[in-house]
Amino acid sequence: MKSLSILITTVTFYLISSMYSYAQQTTDQIKDQQFTEAKETIIQDEREALKVEVEEINNRLQNGSISKTEADTLKNKAAEKHAKNIENRLIILKNTLELADRNGDQEKESKTGIYVGWDEDANDFVIKTSVKRKKEKKEVYDFRTKTGVYLTWGLLDLVDDDNSYGNTDVSVGRSTSFEVGISQTTRVFKKSNFLRIKYGLGFEWNKLTPRDNTYLVDNNGINTMEQFPSELRKSEVRFTNIVIPVYFELGPSKKIESQNYIRFSTQKQFKIGFGGYGGLNIETMQKLKYREDGRKVKQKIKRDYNTTDFVYGVGAYVGYGSFSLFAKYELSPLFENQPIDKNLLSLGFRLDFD
Template structure:
């Protein structure tokens, strides 16, 4: 019996030695696999940062070609971008080298418990560092560059003088001050090239907020009486009498003019680098607010009044507009075909002349 027990103990000891050796082999294999993966990831880091630098340099070059910056400014920006990307490579490689060192010093079992500092590359192309169980990820997935973009967008800002064309009257007889009545327009536009291989014809469309302001003369102000709005004399001394209509409109213009072609290996772009342009079209939308502000004196005391009501202004607005200019700047004219007020004996139509900036 003692002999059988000795044999069984010897067999068990032999099996334990084999299991321990197998575990060590698995652990070493897992560590070596992970080390090799991190070494390969170091090349990925270099490629990513170089691609980022290439994109930044191309953006700086486009700004230079558009005249937004000088040659010296462009070179300085390129040097700063190169320095930043070089430091990024250095720092990111140092993190990976530290991770490799941890794997080389520790076995797989112990390393798996080191959650205080774990470097990982996720399937979503995220580069992340886990510190104190909080993960900070940087998305490194590079969006493929589209070779040809037929639709672009830009920000619209316009400002200028505002008044009204009144049936049977000239602008000299207008009740609104010619110099101080003005308008402001803010919006967002999209521009689509109509022809596939030529940028000469473009369709421009979007939305805008228009603020049309009238400064009234001769101590006049508007008073709403039922369905009729009348221009009457204020009983006291008016220091200010301002009437403002706010519209939300959707303009559409056919834009014509040459564009500069930038044909590169991986992309084709067209830019308006101080090229002549002309736009013809119109707009339609809604009146979203009407206000009147009065400032006057009563017995030597200054009072202010803000009146917010419809004043029988037209709810549906529409009109014609056009612009002509160079680059981002143009002379701008718009004219409302819809009357300012409903149910008036004499129609009034808003007209605006100013400067328009299309900033892309």
């Protein structure tokens, strides 16, 4: 402890002596008592911090985790650090006082600027900023358009005038429709969110699985479902589309009011949507899995299969919060120039995250 006292006393004497010139430059700018208190506070803070560090180093030395040489090195570094801290803080104090002398010591909240003052609680000088107050704005509504993400999943069938949903050559339980995309919702009226337009851009994957070991065959432009010569482990036709959906959505909203904005939330609210979509078919592919001569065979056949290039249809949904039940019917026939027009019909659920 004797070496600790000598070290602290030496550092303190050095710090006070080295910073005396800074103190002389500031005594004529503020009251002597305020400057003295600020200087003593800075020095006392750094002395206490140095004392704590030296005690920790001595504890490590006693525990044998460091050697005497290492301990002396760490103490010297700690002394240099806190000496530099005092030097820097006194420079800041000097500059702060000069700033106060040039700009005055009063806070003028009605104007923009930087002001310096004495904080009685902190016993130190503080720098404060003030920004000119602006007139209060009128109530501002939130953006009328918000962006989100949606996805749909449903059971799919290929219907016509003679074959209704669930009574076709397609297995509904294994035929699905999946769509994911980005949506934007714009409220029609400025101060009411009861009527919204929901639109966006999405990718749609429609997968049809034929019944009874059949597969899709293009016979000179006419599509038929024919028996496969061996047992099929998998038979499906996938249609990939890029679509632009547009729906009108009706339903109540929860009004959230704040001091300067109003927002509308449809969470935990009922809603009804109806509209349609249009898009392009970008790929048609048939997948087959079967055995041939004891070997497993997988086929991916990318072919046009007379698929309609431009697709369009109508849809509707009813839901609560983010979850909805939906139905979607494709008005464009799945295949072009066929004896009988067949259209896709899917029933499932929709999730909106906006």
